[in-house]
Every structure is written in C-alpha cells, then in structure tokens.
Amino acid sequence: MSHPRFQDDIIYQIYPRSFKDSDGDGIGDIPGIIAKLPYLKKLGITAIWLSPVFASPMEDMGYDIADYYHIDPLFGSDEDMDELIEKAKKNGIRIIMDMVLNHTSKEHEWFKQAAKDKNSPYRDFYIWRETPNDIGATFGGSAWEYNKATDDYYFHLYAPGQPDLNWDYPPMREALYQACDYWLEKGVYGFRLDVIENIGKEVDRHIIQNGPHLHERLHELNRRTFGKYDGIAIGECWCADHDTRLLYTDPAREELSMVFLFNDWCAFHDREFGKWKCRPFNPKEYRDIIYQRQYSDPAKAWDTLFWNNHDLPRALNRYADLRYRDQAAKMMFASTLFLRGTPFIYQGDELGMVNGRFASVKDFRDIEALNHYQILQDKGMSEAEAKLSLDQTARDNARIPMRWNERKGYGFTSGQPWVDGGKDPGHSVAEEEKDPDSVLHFYRSAIALWKDGRLRDLIRDGAFAPDYLEREEWIAYSRILGGKKLRVIANFSNHVYPLPTIDGPVLLHNYQDESPDFRPYEIYVFLNE
Numbered sequence: 001m002s003h004p005r006f007q008d009d010i011i012y013q014i015y016p017r018s019f020k021d022s023d024g025d026g027i028g029d030i031p032g033i034i035a036k037l038p039y040l041k042k043l044g045i046t047a048i049w050l051s052p053v054f055a056s057p058m059e060d061m062g063y064d065i066a067d068y069y070h071i072d073p074l075f076g077s078d079e080d081m082d083e084l085i086e087k088a089k090k091n092g093i094r095i096i097m098d099m100v101l102n103h104t105s106k107e108h109e110w111f112k113q114a115a116k117d118k119n120s121p122y123r124d125f126y127i128w129r130e131t132p133n134d135i136g137a138t139f140g141g142s143a144w145e146y147n148k149a150t151d152d153y154y155f156h157l158y159a160p161g162q163p164d165l166n167w168d169y170p171p172m173r174e175a176l177y178q179a180c181d182y183w184l185e186k187g188v189y190g191f192r193l194d195v196i197e198n199i200g201k202e203v204d205r206h207i208i209q210n211g212p213h214l215h216e217r218l219h220e221l222n223r224r225t226f227g228k229y230d231g232i233a234i235g236e237c238w239c240a241d242h243d244t245r246l247l248y249t250d251p252a253r254e255e256l257s258m259v260f261l262f263n264d265w266c267a268f269h270d271r272e273f274g275k276w277k278c279r280p281f282n283p284k285e286y287r288d289i290i291y292q293r294q295y296s297d298p299a300k301a302w303d304t305l306f307w308n309n310h311d312l313p314r315a316l317n318r319y320a321d322l323r324y325r326d327q328a329a330k331m332m333f334a335s336t337l338f339l340r341g342t343p344f345i346y347q348g349d350e351l352g353m354v355n356g357r358f359a360s361v362k363d364f365r366d367i368e369a370l371n372h373y374q375i376l377q378d379k380g381m382s383e384a385e386a387k388l389s390l391d392q393t394a395r396d397n398a399r400i401p402m403r404w405n406e407r408k409g410y411g412f413t414s415g416q417p418w419v420d421g422g423k424d425p426g427h428s429v430a431e432e433e434k435d436p437d438s439v440l441h442f443y444r445s446a447i448a449l450w451k452d453g454r455l456r457d458l459i460r461d462g463a464f465a466p467d468y469l470e471r472e473e474w475i476a477y478s479r480i481l482g483g484k485k486l487r488v489i490a491n492f493s494n495h496v497y498p499l500p501t502i503d504g505p506v507l508l509h510n511y512q513d514e515s516p517d518f519r520p521y522e523i524y525v526f527l528n529e
C-alpha cells in the first residue's frame, strides 16, 4: 500500500535553548545540536522538529520572529544552520522548522514600518483598530496595544511584542510563502506550524480559532509551499473538535499532514484556573480521548502521538506516581507508541526527565509564568498557592537543560545555564548509558521495534481494537493486519492487578524480571499470530 513518508517518521523535538550549548554562554545552540547528531541517530529518530531558531528578541523564547530568513546569533550563524541540515541528512535525519505564521515579533521590519506610518506598504500586514474590543491576550491583559505614532491599536493574541499578522491581506500571505519556500529550497523537510488554527480569525466577531477562512488558507499554504516539496506539516491546534480535525488531515483536502491536539491534556484543567490548576489524572478519561482519535476513518485521520513538548510541564509528574518513575516513563512511551500516528519524543523524554525544581519565583524565565504569578493571585490564590501552581504547570519545567551528565552545568554548558532545574541524580545520558535497564535503553529498543520492517505495515496500517475496556486503569489494545496481531497491555496505575494472558512472543516489557502479578506501570507488547 502506498503511503505518505511521514507515516514512517519518528520525530524528536529539540528546544534549542536547552539542548546543548557549544560556546559556554549558557544557551543551547546549533553547533551543540550538530555535535549530538550521533546520539540522535543512535536513538533511532528520523526527523527533528526544531523549536524556532530565527532572529528574535526572545520575548517568547523565539516564538516572536524578527526575521524569517536568518538565524539568531544566540543559536549560531546561517552557515551553522546549513551545516545542520546537511549533516542531519547524512545521518538519516530530516529537519522540521518551527514556523510561526500567526504573528511576528514587533521587532520585525514589517511591523516597524507598519507602526511608524499608516501609508507603509506593510501597514495591512497587521491588524489595526481605532477602538479595541474586549478580547484578552493569552499571556494576560488586553489583546490590543496602543501605538502612539499612528494613534491606534494593534492586535496581539500573545505578548504585546507579538503582533498578529493579517491573513486577510494577500501580499502578507505571499511574503510568508516566500519565507517558507526559502527553507524548503534549502532542504528542510517541512514545518511545525505554530498556533496555526488562529489564521482564520475575525477579531471584530471575536472569532479566533477555526475562523471561516481557516481551511481555505491552509489549503493555499499547502499548495504554495510544503505541498510542492512533498514536505511535512504539523499544525498546532488546541481547540479542534473531532470533525474539524478531519478537515485538517483528510489528504484529499490538501491541508496538513497531522495536527497536535491537546484535548487529552485540557480535559484535566480546572474550571476556574484552567491549566494553572489541574485535577487528578484519570487513565480512563485520557484513554477515551486517545481511542476516540483511533476510531476515526483511517484514510482521513493520521494522529500525532506525544506526551510532552516545550509548552507542557512533564507528563510524568502529572500522570504518574514518581515512586515508579522509570517504569512509568517506559510504560507511557510504549503505551501510545503503537497507536496509529507519528510518534514525537520531546528532548529528555528518553531519560525519563521530570519537572525542574525552582527554589523561588525568580528562577522562572517564561513570560507566561511570570505574568501568571500575579494573575493567579489577582484571581484569589495566595502567594504560596501561585508558586505551587508554577511549580506544577509552568512551561519552564520542560525547558530546563537536557541532562548529558551529572557534572556542573549538566554537560549542557560550561557556563551558567539560562534556566536551571536542580540536580536529578541517575537521569542523565552518561548515567543511563551505563545502565542496561535505563529509560534510555528502553527507548532505543522500543524505537527499533517500531521501525522493524517485519512490523512496519502492521503498526502503520493495522486496524485498532481496544482490549480490556473493563479495566479502567489500563491502556490495552491490538493492532491487526493480515492475520497478525500486535497487542499492547499496560497498567497505567500504581495498583497491582492479576496478570493478563500473554499468549505470544513478548517484544517489549519494562520490568527486568517476571512476576505472577501485573505490577504498577507494567507494560507488555507482544505478538499474536
């Protein structure tokens, strides 16, 4: 059966600031990534999603792009980027750039011109109104910022330094397509498209996500850019419901390859405080959402399989009893790895990394967390509660340095890391390399199994059938193709259950020994022929 190449990809997300610093300034960079390509090759991944490395004032850590054509000097030079694309390719790894097309930085030349002069050709690249309405910004405050030079307001859904682009204006769209093509011509594989569900917005009608022109714009973006190159496009879509999701991913519509959905994450948000205060995790609720996606028409819905990214605190802290940390890290990865979709690994997942430890509020770096420390108190939390909320939910938790070893600077930097998360003994690449039972070794085996030619068709195309639905704390399912059945049975809890029947050769298991019980966070992956 012919299939798009992204269906055989297993993708690793790098948050460049925190991956590997080559020059001792405490901030990760592109030469650092190049140095670690052998590590990534050994892990077995086929592509890297690189969080933004473009020139930026870094108000939102690079998600505020000031120039789509150049690399920020913090991360290296344009030549370093070329070298990364080239060397990654030699290692069988393609590069996916993170394109922020919903907004730019206010330092972008387009915005600087537009803000100075109402007659600028860039004026309509942005959204201006004389009177602001009551739409709020995601990072707090109003979404409208006053601009003195032109005596009106511009729209910014995120920080004031991130003015939204006006997708209603064709010349603006052309300018973005050119920037996309520039990178595709250089040989990048495609894009992760930041908050792309917002590009059909109609601010006067208070419509932000899923606006009326969203899908025609995605189709145009596809046809004009990555579609011409058989490139991948992964859209970040927080709010897509089931039907909308199929609009994005139905190949006949030529929009996106796949989307990141967060309904499994948002399901546990508090009514009043949203993501800043989550209610306890419940495997059944989680499973119901994930399975729902698997039931969709396989010809139209290709899923993304991920637990973490740079915007979420670590799922291990949120979902598991950390007394069983390594077992849970392995189980979580393998429990969704064999579903229909493209797996994503966020840097450090393969070590079982957990949230950072931040002694004081001053140790957080993220604009969103720092703003919300005050907003949460305005909404009634005490100082201590607001600090606890940041400890549990802030994005900085996922942005602490990658642990290469346990020396000072974590093998990440010879200088002072830009954000720190405290020591975490036993969970660095150097330590885990030495331990055959480590999370790292398990990831390598699991990825090798996922890529194994004998199972590839089954994992990619097999029918999905849930198992043991009566066990509310389990994730159990089969993938079935041509008389072959791959079975996954996972205990997503710290409880002990009777061992289910394992009637076939075991391909993956996360405990070293056997037991008559089904132990906390235990998982079996086996074949039934």
Ligand code: GLC
Pocket (backbone or CB within 6 Å): 060, 063, 064, 100, 158, 194, 195, 236, 310, 311
């Ligand atoms: C996306 C990014 C996030 C950023 C936001 C605004 O959600 O993943 O890091 O802050 O968009 O660009």
